[in-house]
Amino acid sequence: MNVYVVYDSESGHTEMLAKAIAAGAESVKDTKVHLKHVSESRPEELVDMDAIIWGCPGHFGTISANLKAWIDDLGIIWAEGKLINKVGAVFCTTASVHGGTESTLLNLITTMLHQGMIIVGLPGNIPENALFGSYYGAGITCPVESSPDSPPNMPTESDLALGKALGQRVAEIALKFCRV
DSSP: OEEEEEEOOSSSHHHHHHHHHHHHHHTSTTOEEEEEEGGGOOGGGGGGOSEEEEEEEOBTTBOOHHHHHHHHTTHHHHHTTTTTTOEEEEEEEESSTTSSHHHHHHHHHHHHHHHTOEEOOOOTTSGGGTTTOOTTSEEEEOOOOSSTTSOOOOOOHHHHHHHHHHHHHHHHHHHHHHHO
C-alpha cells in the first residue's frame, strides 16, 4: 500500500510534522511512504497512491502559496476523476494561537473533497489528540520567536506524536479500503 505525503515548509516546522506523519504511516505493516516537498512533487504521482496527505504552514488562515499552486495543477487529474475514493488527510502549522489552524485545515480538506477523496481526521478520544482537539487533521502552533536571536520554536514531542497518530490512522484506514 502506498501513502503519499506532500508538504510545503519554509522554516522547517511543517517539514518536521510531515516527517512525523510519514513515520506514523510507515509503522503500519506493508505501507510504503513517499515523502516529498511540494517543489519535488509531481501531481501525476498521486494516481498510483492509496492515500494522500498534504500540508503546509497556514498563511493568514489559508493554504500557503506554494502548496496552493501545486493543488491548482491537479485540474487534469480532477477532470479525469483519478483521485476519487482515495483516502486523504491534511496537516498544518501556524505561528500563533488562533492563527488560523482550523481554517487552514478546512481549506486543505475542501480541495480534497473536490477531488472526491475520503477524508480521515483525528478522533478526540485518541490519547495524542486529547489536548489538541485537532479533529480535521494535525494542526499545531509553533509560536513566532520573540527576537531574531531566539532559538526557533520547533514542534514539541506532543506535536510530533499528533502527526504520527494521523499518519498511522490514515495508513490503517487506507489498508482497510485496499483489502475490500
